[in-house]
Amino acid sequence: MKPMKIMLACGLLALAAACETVPFEERAKAYEDQMAQRFVGKSADELVLALGPPQSSYKLTDGRDVLQYEQKRASTQGGESYTSFREVTRFRTETDAAGNVRTVQYSESVPVTNSSPVYTVNQNCIRRFVVASDKKVESFRWEGNACFR
Secondary structure, three states, X not given: OHHHHHHHHHHHHHHHHHHOOOOHHHHHXXXXXXXXXXXXOXXXXXXXXXXXXXXXXXXXXOOOEEEEEEEEEXXXXXXXXXXXXXXXXXXXXXXXXXXXXXXXXXXXXXXXXXXXXXXXXXXXXXXXXXXXOOOEEEXXXXXXXXXXX
């Protein structure tokens, strides 16, 4: 039975490791490497064919071009309503048949309507490629919070 427990423990450890998130720095580096490998040193035409025409471009004084691609997304979330119940302590007075008055404490479950806050998530990604005068992509830079996932 011992080998079975070891296999189960190993399986759980593997599952936990698979669920671990990759740190931001590693994801950013992987993205930069992927984009550089895909476009740097290649023709600007390959870049435009893959990503479409840039949203903007700028000619540098030394003859190089900067091609900029920008993506913006916004999504609104929240606003859901839900009901929860809260216990409330109440008091009431009662009079018995003999005319004695007494105060009685009791609990009551009261419905409360709640709603989650509404918020907007803005995401953007700006990718800039420097294209040399020979029309080859020379470098790549990015900024934003939605360039990679």
